[in-house]
Amino acid sequence: MKKHEHILLAHGSGGRMTSELVESVFLPALRNPYLAPLSDSAVLEELPPGRPALTTDAFVVDPLVFAGGNLGKLAVCGTVNDLAMAGARPAWLTLAVILEEGLETGTLETLVESAAAAAREAGVQLVAGDTKVVPRGKGDGAFAVTSGLGVVPPGRELVDGRIRPGDAILVSGSLGDHGATILAARHGLESATLRSDCAPLGGLVERVLASGAAVRSMHDPTRGGLATVCNEVAGRSGTRLVLDEESVPVRPEVRATCELLGLDPLYLACEGRVVLWVAAEDAERALEAMRDHPLGAGAVRIGTVEASTNGYAPVVMHTRSGGDRPIDVLSGLDLPRIC
Amino acid sequence: MKKHEHILLAHGSGGRMTSELVESVFLPALRNPYLAPLSDSAVLEELPPGRPALTTDAFVVDPLVFAGGNLGKLAVCGTVNDLAMAGARPAWLTLAVILEEGLETGTLETLVESAAAAAREAGVQLVAGDTKVVPRGKGDGAFAVTSGLGVVPPGRELVDGRIRPGDAILVSGSLGDHGATILAARHGLESATLRSDCAPLGGLVERVLASGAAVRSMHDPTRGGLATVCNEVAGRSGTRLVLDEESVPVRPEVRATCELLGLDPLYLACEGRVVLWVAAEDAERALEAMRDHPLGAGAVRIGTVEASTNGYAPVVMHTRSGGDRPIDVLSGLDLPRIC
Numbered sequence: 001m002k003k004h005e006h007i008l009l010a011h012g013s014g015g016r017m018t019s020e021l022v023e024s025v026f027l028p029a030l031r032n033p034y035l036a037p038l039s040d041s042a043v044l045e046e047l048p049p050g051r052p053a054l055t056t057d058a059f060v061v062d063p064l065v066f067a068g069g070n071l072g073k074l075a076v077c078g079t080v081n082d083l084a085m086a087g088a089r090p091a092w093l094t095l096a097v098i099l100e101e102g103l104e105t106g107t108l109e110t111l112v113e114s115a116a117a118a119a120r121e122a123g124v125q126l127v128a129g130d131t132k133v134v135p136r137g138k139g140d141g142a143f144a145v146t147s148g149l150g151v152v153p154p155g156r157e158l159v160d161g162r163i164r165p166g167d168a169i170l171v172s173g174s175l176g177d178h179g180a181t182i183l184a185a186r187h188g189l190e191s192a193t194l195r196s197d198c199a200p201l202g203g204l205v206e207r208v209l210a211s212g213a214a215v216r217s218m219h220d221p222t223r224g225g226l227a228t229v230c231n232e233v234a235g236r237s238g239t240r241l242v243l244d245e246e247s248v249p250v251r252p253e254v255r256a257t258c259e260l261l262g263l264d265p266l267y268l269a270c271e272g273r274v275v276l277w278v279a280a281e282d283a284e285r286a287l288e289a290m291r292d293h294p295l296g297a298g299a300v301r302i303g304t305v306e307a308s309t310n311g312y313a314p315v316v317m318h319t320r321s322g323g324d325r326p327i328d329v330l331s332g333l334d335l336p337r338i339c
Numbered sequence: 340m341k342k343h344e345h346i347l348l349a350h351g352s353g354g355r356m357t358s359e360l361v362e363s364v365f366l367p368a369l370r371n372p373y374l375a376p377l378s379d380s381a382v383l384e385e386l387p388p389g390r391p392a393l394t395t396d397a398f399v400v401d402p403l404v405f406a407g408g409n410l411g412k413l414a415v416c417g418t419v420n421d422l423a424m425a426g427a428r429p430a431w432l433t434l435a436v437i438l439e440e441g442l443e444t445g446t447l448e449t450l451v452e453s454a455a456a457a458a459r460e461a462g463v464q465l466v467a468g469d470t471k472v473v474p475r476g477k478g479d480g481a482f483a484v485t486s487g488l489g490v491v492p493p494g495r496e497l498v499d500g501r502i503r504p505g506d507a508i509l510v511s512g513s514l515g516d517h518g519a520t521i522l523a524a525r526h527g528l529e530s531a532t533l534r535s536d537c538a539p540l541g542g543l544v545e546r547v548l549a550s551g552a553a554v555r556s557m558h559d560p561t562r563g564g565l566a567t568v569c570n571e572v573a574g575r576s577g578t579r580l581v582l583d584e585e586s587v588p589v590r591p592e593v594r595a596t597c598e599l600l601g602l603d604p605l606y607l608a609c610e611g612r613v614v615l616w617v618a619a620e621d622a623e624r625a626l627e628a629m630r631d632h633p634l635g636a637g638a639v640r641i642g643t644v645e646a647s648t649n650g651y652a653p654v655v656m657h658t659r660s661g662g663d664r665p666i667d668v669l670s671g672l673d674l675p676r677i678c
Contacts, residue, residue, distance in 0.1 A: 012399075012676075014562020014608075015669030040558060041394035041425035043491055047386060055380035056433035056486055058471040060351075086380035094395035096484045098437070130484075132397040133675065140477040145435045145469075147395055147486030152382055219379060223353020269353075330354030336472065337351075 007103040012133030025109055026129060029116040034092070034127040042127035044092060047151050053088035055079055056147040062337040064107065064141050066185050068177075068196035069271070072111035074339060075144040076118035076126075077271055080200040081220045085274070087158040087209070088150030090202050093119060094128040095146050100139035111142060122200035124148070156209070160277075162216040163237035167305040168283035170276045172204060172290050173197065173249065173298035175226055179268030180254040182338050183261055193253045199272030204295045211289035213282035218274050222339060224330040227266040227315065229275055231329040234314035237277075243303035243327070245319045266317075267330050269338045277305065346442040351472030364448055365468060368455040373431070373466040381466035383431060386490050392427035394418055395486040401676040403446065403480050405524050407516075407535035408610070411450030413678060414483040415457035415465075416610055419539040420559045424613070426497040426548070427489030429541050432458060433467040434485050439478035450481060461539035463487070495548070499616075501555040502576035506644040507622035509615045511543060511629050512536065512637035513588040514565055518607030519596040521677050528599060532592045538611030543634045550628035552621035557613050561678060563669040566605040566654065568614055570668040573653035576616075582642035582666070584658045605656075606669050608677045616644065 003024050010017040027035070034042045059075045069077075076093065083090040095115060099108065119126050177197040184194055201220065209215060217237075221229045226248070230241045250258075250265045258265050272295060278286045283301055290296030308314070313326035342363050349356040366374070373381045398414045408416075415432065422429040434454060438447065458465050516536040523533055540559065548554060556576075560568045565587070569580045589597075589604045597604050611634060617625045622640055629635030647653070652665035 009675045013669060013674060015567055015606075018562075039425075040421040041392040041427060041487075041489070043390050043392045043425055043427070045390065046388075047391055049385075051382050051384065052386055052391075052488070053380040053382045054431055054433060054486075054488055055467050056435045056484070057469045058435040058437050058484065060437060060471045060473050082379040086378075086382055088380060088382070092393055094393060094486050096395045096397040096486075098397050098399060098482055098484075128394050128486075130396045132399045132482075134399050134479060134482075135675070137476065138479040140473060143437055143471075143473075143482070145395070145397065145437075145484035145486075147393075147433050147435075147467075147484075148380075149391070149393055149488055150380070223357075228354055330352060335352060336348045336474070 003105065005105055007099045007101060007105060007108065007133055009101050009133050009135060012131060018131060021131060025112055029112045030126050032125045034125060044127065050151040050153045053083055053086045053150045053152055055082040056145065057082060059144045059339055060337050061182060061339050063185050066196055067181050067194060069198035070111055070114050071142055071144050072115035073118045074198050074271060075146045076115045077198050077200045078339060079146040079148040080122040080124060080202055083148045083150035084202045084205040085218050085220055086152060087156045088152045090122060090124045090148055090150040092127045092149045093124050093146055095126050095144065096130040098139055098143040099133045100141055101133055101136045103141050118200055122202050158215060158217050160217045160233050160236040163239055163277045163305055165239060165305050165307045166280050167216055167277050168280050168301050169241060169303035170278055170283060170286055170299060171302050172274045172296045174251045175248065175270055175273065176250060176254045176265035176268030178271040179335060179338050180257040184257050187261060189257060189260060191253050194257065197270050197272035199295050201272060201274055201295065204290060204293045205274065207293045208286050208289045211285050213286035214279035215286065216277040218276045220274055222269045222271060225267040225269055226275065227327045228330050230315040230327065238308050240306040240309050241303060241315045242306055243317045245317050247300055247302045249298055249300055266327060271339060342444065344444055346438045346440060346444060346447065346472055348440050348472050348474060351470060357470060360470060364451055368451045369465050371464045373464060383466065389490040389492045392422055392425045392489045392491055394421040395484065396421060398483045398678055399676050400521060400678050402524050405535055406520050406533060408537035409450055409453050410481055410483050411454035412457045413537050413610060414485045415454045416537050416539045417678060418485040418487040419461040419463060419541055422487045422489035423541045423544040424557050424559055425491060426495045427491045429461060429463045429487055429489040431466045431488045432463050432485055434465050434483060435469040437478055437482040438472045439480055440472055440475045442480050457539055461541050497554060497556050499556045499572050499575035502578055502616045502644055504578060504644050504646045505619050506555060506616050507619050507640050508580060508642035509617055509622060509625055509638060510641050511613045511635045513590045514609055514612065515589060515593045515604035515607030517610040518674060518677050519593040522600055523596050526600060528596060530592055533596065536609050536611035538634050540611060540613055540634065543629060543632045544613065546632045547625050547628045550624050552625035553618035554625065555616040557615045559613055560609045562608050564606040564608055565614065566666045567669050569654040569666065577647050579645040579648050580642060580654045581645055582656045584656050586639055586641045588637055588639055605666060610678060
């Protein structure tokens, strides 16, 4: 079987060269009993009891490979995490890629191997895929879209409507690592310590839920960061969220990158962090459960839910100097192609 | 809410402008109780009994709008059809789009409205979505990826391994209409009659299966056309497929386009046709069931399954002149961006 050094348009034709690409690059990394890349659909086992959850995400990150991850790992983690946030146990994933003619086959192999490794870590199987190729100058290396099917076990309900004044707001680790890493790379500001937090959160989430803590809802602060997630949650739950500046964890290298680029870490994307809303009396239990897991070692409480002020400053930061600063939703151009 | 005439990078930022785009373009067309475009996952009802089927497809068709369809309609039909080919009743779809900065918002509205209309026709709901924007020159107007979840009812099994010598090969209508329409448009060869066959096949498939005909397997001849599908099926079923040139339906305008462009209609993509392998004694019953459905009005028998010749010319065309012409799989550059 002939392997080309670069992706050619014919690799997306659906004919012999598409098969060769699938067999030489995708199947060696992803092979499993359900994978049906050349068939029409993957036909699976019956799902365990519960409500199915379905999600999709497109990934157009630039650069394709960055400290701590790459497009392939990100595409798997992003979708696994979207399922986990809904309380769903991720079961099956699909992966579609849109490649630009001329992409190095070695780069594609790196992306696919990382996707496979992330899927193994998350305990999910990639069961269906598709590859398309667009001419040089009509794409940008590679784009990826993953979709995920999971099951929310009976009795589990994580929705923002359950959030009540008095609840604690927790985060599983430092904020903005992914966003700062991508933006630093784009500006030639790489540092030895800056590294994306990109990781699959299913295991961490199951650990917290198994602790018995009354978790109301959770979200991963991706595009738009903590600030955007908090504004969405405040809107949907009809509450006010008060964050404590002193407690919000931001690594010094992330803070330094933000200062250089004129950014606020509260708006930077994470790809391996979860923000949780938990009954106040269970906050410590939830934090301990998270800290028992490698991905939750830096878990802390960052704020408290208060009663709504009827839409006036629904999210505020209690600052080090003792004031309250309103935290608005991201608007304007901001941060394209972060994921 | 402000609506811009063109897509801006900020529409993919995940912040306020992303919400505005979702609320002004996607939600009006797609609104349904499950749609969770700004949430992490759509949490659905328990599935009916049977095995879940999952599929994904990327669509990079050029041009975005063509006679008989557009990217949005194609993206829904392609995934509905992949589910239908596996015998799955399509239940839920996801839609991710990758937009190029500068795309006209009106074009995006057309694509989304067509996707919504195709979903209604197919009886499926689009329950999750994602929108990303890449800078001008890093994409090409719009790409779309749909994923689909369906259920194969208990006892239904459509696999190529069930195909036996003697089985009849049927097709639901004329071949190559979609591929010819796209290629004609790209070469400025539009004709008044050329029109893509793009359509959701779930209803037609259920009609045939309900007839009681012993359907072994079915496939939609998309990229690579009838020739490619037949070669894949011959390989997987260990049989030889003999097609009858006289019976293979190709419209005169499709044949004319092929002659102008030096193409063979056997390799042109269809997006609304199904090829079926059926027990010989049930061929007429299956054809009648198809002809009762608007999408199967042109259904005909095009060939017969024979015993394997151990890989030698696994697909042959019995020609008008009485000879047998081997039909090879598509190889080389051929037809990019047909879907």
